[in-house]
Amino acid sequence: MDGVERVDHGGRPALIVLIVVDQLPQYLFARYEALFSGGFRRLLRDGRVYTHGSHEHSSTTTAPGHTTIATGVYPLNHGIVANWWREWTGDRWAYVENFEDSTESVLGRPGLPGFSPRKLDATGLADWLVAADRDARIVSISGKYRGAVPLAGRVAAHVYVFDEKYGPGFTTSTFYRPELPGWLRRFNEERLAALLADSVWESTVPESARGASRPDTVAYEHGGAHVAFPHRFVEEANPGDVADAAAFYAWWEDTPMLDEAAVELAMDAVAALQLGQREATDLLALALSATDRVGHAFGPFSREQLDNLLRLDRVLGDLFAFLDRTVGTGDYLVALSSDHGVLPAPEYRQELGEEGGRVTPAQVVEIVKAIDTVSAASETERNARRAAVLEEFDLVADAMTREELLASGPADTLLTLYRRCYRRDRPTGLGDRGVNVRLREGYMTGGNTATHGSPYAYDRRVPIVFMAAGVTAGRSDERVATVDIAPTIARLAGVPFPDNLDGRVLICDGC
Numbered sequence: 259m260d261g262v263e264r265v266d267h268g269g270r271p272a273l274i275v276l277i278v279v280d281q282l283p284q285y286l287f288a289r290y291e292a293l294f295s296g297g298f299r300r301l302l303r304d305g306r307v308y309t310h311g312s313h314e315h316s317s318t319t320t321a322p323g324h325t326t327i328a329t330g331v332y333p334l335n336h337g338i339v340a341n342w343w344r345e346w347t348g349d350r351w352a353y354v355e356n357f358e359d360s361t362e363s364v365l366g367r368p369g370l371p372g373f374s375p376r377k378l379d380a381t382g383l384a385d386w387l388v389a390a391d392r393d394a395r396i397v398s399i400s401g402k403y404r405g406a407v408p409l410a411g412r413v414a415a416h417v418y419v420f421d422e423k424y425g426p427g428f429t430t431s432t433f434y435r436p437e438l439p440g441w442l443r444r445f446n447e448e449r450l451a452a453l454l455a456d457s458v459w460e461s462t463v464p465e466s467a468r469g470a471s472r473p474d475t476v477a478y479e480h481g482g483a484h485v486a487f488p489h490r491f492v493e494e495a496n497p498g499d500v501a502d503a504a505a506f507y508a509w510w511e512d513t514p515m516l517d518e519a520a521v522e523l524a525m526d527a528v529a530a531l532q533l534g535q536r537e538a539t540d541l542l543a544l545a546l547s548a549t550d551r552v553g554h555a556f557g558p559f560s561r562e563q564l565d566n567l568l569r570l571d572r573v574l575g576d577l578f579a580f581l582d583r584t585v586g587t588g589d590y591l592v593a594l595s596s597d598h599g600v601l602p603a604p605e606y607r608q609e610l611g612e613e614g615g616r617v618t619p620a621q622v623v624e625i626v627k628a629i630d631t632v633s634a635a636s637e638t639e640r641n642a643r644r645a646a647v648l649e650e651f652d653l654v655a656d657a658m659t660r661e662e663l664l665a666s667g668p669a670d671t672l673l674t675l676y677r678r679c680y681r682r683d684r685p686t687g688l689g690d691r692g693v694n695v696r697l698r699e700g701y702m703t704g705g706n707t708a709t710h711g712s713p714y715a716y717d718r719r720v721p722i723v724f725m726a727a728g729v730t731a732g733r734s735d736e737r738v739a740t741v742d743i744a745p746t747i748a749r750l751a752g753v754p755f756p757d758n759l760d761g762r763v764l765i766c767d768g769c
């Protein structure tokens with residue numbers, strides 16, 4: 259025994275640790291498996307590992323991905339259908355950005371819109387824990403509010419976000435609390451300040467592991483500039499921005515240091531709030547954003563992403579060792595997944611002989627122009643004609659009308675994935691024009707090296723792992739979905755949950 263007095267939880271976990279790595283495709287997690295020696299290794303060794311997990315919806319982006327994991331229902335039912343959508347204001351379609359809430363502000367930044375779960379139409383794991391025991395404490399930490407907010411449900415949680423726009427530190431929205439707790443202020447002033455002093459990102463990939471990624475110097479990464487280690491802010495910033503704090507935070511949050519800070523903050527939260535050390539079952543949620551930022555900038559197979567994942571593996575190992583000491587080995591449950599995968603850089607696909615390419619901004623304009631000239635006597639007819647025009651484009655694999663998306667009749671798999679994200683009152687993409695488009699597999703829009711958002715396997719397939727006392731370690735190739743994560747955790751924690759979820763319990767006695 260380690261001498262720590264522990265509350266008896268009757269076999270239930272004292273703490274649930276929900277880790278959502280932003281942009282971790284199953285193909286990448288599997289590729290680097292043998293290189294992990296920290297937290298990922300422990301999850302793979304001691305956890306129930308699902309190798310065929312996927313998001314069963316088309317909108318593979320951060321806000322819907324995290325929300326689906328937290329609620330156990332499809333975007334159609336939790337309402338977060340995409341990272342952004344439109345809402346009709348009576349005379350026009352207004353742009354809405356997921357959890358942004360202009361009736362609130364960022365704490366200490368009165369000019370900046372805050373964030374809240376007011377757009378969230380479903381309860382989730384955090385709500386169920388608090389309903390079961392109102393002393394349950396909920397903490398959610400991220401480099402993006404669209405990751406942190408949904409994991410905390412609709413309760414008055416501790417939700418802390420780092421963003422270059424917010425200044426030097428993790429902060430929250432006035433929705434959650436009127437001032438920052440002392441332990442968080444201390445973290446920002448001391449520990450984070452030390453991490454922020456580091457303006458060089460060096461590779462920690464051992465010589466023996468380098469062959470697992472692409473070579474470090476690939477011209478199509480990172481906008482074609484500063485493609486190799488070491489990455490230095492002073493060299494990579496625009497000359498006029500070298501003394502600009504926000505520019506530095508923006509550079510810094512694109513490195514693995516962002517998640518190292520998030521995990522260190524999580525340990526401070528566990529200590530300060532005594533998470534997992536009281537009667538209630540608490541929730542510590544980590545929406546880890548650096549992997550997404552590194553992936554967009556350099557691509558999933560880059561040396562940078564390998565370094566980022568090896569570093570994340572190490573800090574998660576530190577977190578679990580810390581929880582062993584504070585909460586107790588076997589007294590906490592860990593669930594790991596990801597909000598979405600990613601399409602590798604199209605240039606890399608081409609090198610491998612696979613089809614793929616970039617859709618230029620000019621091509622997007624051409625497509626929108628083509629449908630805006632189409633009119634018809636009825637909206638239904640107009641939408642059908644627009645879909646026909648869209649399908650003339652080589653890049654377009656399918657154009658779906660509003661009517662097809664709202665119908666409930668038979669559908670192919672891909673149309674079903676789109677229907678699960680479709681709400682008439684929250685159109686996305688070209689949806690305000692009555693149509694939605696699926697690009698051909700391997701094609702992407704936008705200026706990143708790599709991106710996500712499609713219904714294809716590279717974007718939907720993600721790891722799903724549960725590690726807890728009483729959960730038998732091992733592998734399963736059963737086809738499971740991210741909607742299954744929340745009910746499975748709730749069942750393992752002995753917490754009641756709604757009976758109309760889209761997901762199902764994967765692990766329980768006698769199921």
Ligand SMILES: [Zn+2]
Binds near residue numbers: 281320550710
């Ligand atoms: Zn992303």
